[in-house]
Amino acid sequence: MKYQILGVVLASVISGLFGLKIGEHAAAKPAEEVAGEEVLRHVVLFKFKDDASAEDVQGVEEAFAALPGKIEEIRDFEWGTNNSPEGLDQGFTHCFFLTFHSEEDRATYLPHPDHKLFGKALGPHLDKVLVVDYWSK
């Protein structure tokens, strides 16, 4: 009886550990990172106007970073500020890197009201923008 109880406890612990493992794995690995699966990347570069304040720039960063919470078609999102030592940045200081799973999702994103609102808030501070999209190989 003691062994049976301990067996059940052991099985429960093992099963719990496996369950935890599977759960963590699934949560940590977004579908778009599955090896070999092509995704649609959307690369956006900004150069702000010289008179844009630090607060203006931070406001744009935060507004862009809020879009994935509003537009579910954005499957992955990251961004950062340029630190290349090569001097080939043509003045661009910010890179935003979005991932879609289809051209249909991009077609939903581009005219999306929340994207348009962001564009309106961005406009007054923007000197230039560059966008390229590609299916990842």
Place this chain on the structure above:
Amino acid sequence: MKYQILGVVLASVISGLFGLKIGEHAAAKPAEEVAGEEVLRHVVLFKFKDDASAEDVQGVEEAFAALPGKIEEIRDFEWGTNNSPEGLDQGFTHCFFLTFHSEEDRATYLPHPDHKLFGKALGPHLDKVLVVDYWSK
């Protein structure tokens, strides 16, 4: 005594499972994809000369794609050709997206002999290039 032995067995099983879990975790998920861990992205855009032939362009694509096999500091690599409908690409047709784990690794890559050789092969066909690097947020 029985409880002590079973305790040791239980501890051993649990520890083994944790070991397995950590091992599988590391194997299944490249370090650069660990959630919340910043990586150094290196974004390279090319516009080829008008007189670059399809073979010239393909040669550059293949030569660039061969670099991760030669330079271990390149932790991740993908590329693709622009298909943005927005008309904000400024003529850039190719995006290469490299990942480093440190600025030291980038400092090894930039002057690496294989990178330099690639640059020499690329040069005659290149109209313009743009590079931004960022730590992903």
